Amino acid sequence: RFWALTTGTKEGFSTNGYNGSNFISFENETWVVAQPQAEKVKEKWVGDPVSSQGNKDYLEKTCIEWLQNYLSYRKKALEYTEPTVGKVTHKEVNDSLKVLICQVFGFNPKESRASWRRDGEIWKDKTFLRNMTPNSDGTYYLRLSIEIDPKERDHFRCHLEHKGLQEPLVLALKEEREPPVVEVTCRIQYKSLVTLVCRVYGFYPKEVNVTWRKDGEVWKENISSAGVLPNSDGTYHTWLRIEVDPEEKRDHYRCYVEHAGLPEPL
Numbered sequence: 001r002f003w004a005l006t007t008g009t010k011e012g013f014s015t016n017g018y019n020g021s022n023f024i025s026f027e028n029e030t031w032v033v034a035q036p037q038a039e040k041v042k043e044k045w046v047g048d049p050v051s052s053q054g055n056k057d058y059l060e061k062t063c064i065e066w067l068q069n070y071l072s073y074r075k076k077a078l079e080y081t082e083p084t085v086g087k088v089t090h091k092e093v094n095d096s097l098k099v100l101i102c103q104v105f106g107f108n109p110k111e112s113r114a115s116w117r118r119d120g121e122i123w124k125d126k127t128f129l130r131n132m133t134p135n136s137d138g139t140y141y142l143r144l145s146i147e148i149d150p151k152e153r154d155h156f157r158c159h160l161e162h163k164g165l166q167e168p169l170v171l172a173l174k175e176e177r178e179p180p181v182v183e184v185t186c187r188i189q190y191k192s193l194v195t196l197v198c199r200v201y202g203f204y205p206k207e208v209n210v211t212w213r214k215d216g217e218v219w220k221e222n223i224s225s226a227g228v229l230p231n232s233d234g235t236y237h238t239w240l241r242i243e244v245d246p247e248e249k250r251d252h253y254r255c256y257v258e259h260a261g262l263p264e265p266l
Helices: 036-046 049-079 150-155
Strands: 002-005 012-018 021-027 030-033 085-094 097-107 112-118 127-134 140-148 156-162 169-171 181-190 193-203 208-214 217-219 223-225 236-244 253-259
Touching: 012 049, 021 036, 021 049, 030 036, 036 049, 085 156, 085 169, 097 112, 097 150, 097 156, 112 127, 112 140, 140 150, 140 156, 150 156, 181 253, 193 208, 193 253, 208 236, 236 253
Parallel strands: none
Antiparallel strands: 002 012, 012 021, 021 030, 085 097, 097 140, 112 156, 127 140, 156 169, 181 193, 193 236, 208 217, 208 253, 223 236
């Protein structure tokens, strides 16, 4: 059932559909059929004066009051502003390429300007803007990324302007520290060979020192490593493998990890 209000008058109509098409409507205090099959329905509803009067009262009073309330709510919603909230994250592509990602979210109205600036000047080279999208709560979200040389990161700032802000918001990539997760596994390949693998993952920044130690002393024999590799979320992972004699007690060996995200070596 659909309701409409004619602008400037206190009139309305009610339309009922069936199977995707108009079926019968109530207009100017009378029932109007749109399909031949609706004649029987009209006869029944015309014979019920209480129902017809109820529709008339709804269209001339209740519906109009509701619509006027909704219009006032709409005006308030348009005048309401949500301040822009933003943050800068990053993604390491390789040693010579980093992607900075400026995310702006939770703002209303829709109009908002975001730009990357290098030393205060607007920078458009290798800048990519994702379309502004609405959130379910009526606010909006946008994402602006830029590809840079990792050595240049301190020169770049994300610049945000919005009606809800008294002054532009300037964001830089904060130096985040993600501590590593360490996992040691044991694999027996042959009766004469046991492999201990120390997996270190989910850490940032990239610099990490991983060693195998035997009875507290750094052990360098029969060791192999994958090097430090990037993850898709901007963190890193690595592993360090050692081969030991199965006759030797494995509790002599410990994986030792040093990283800026750890309060002390792990």
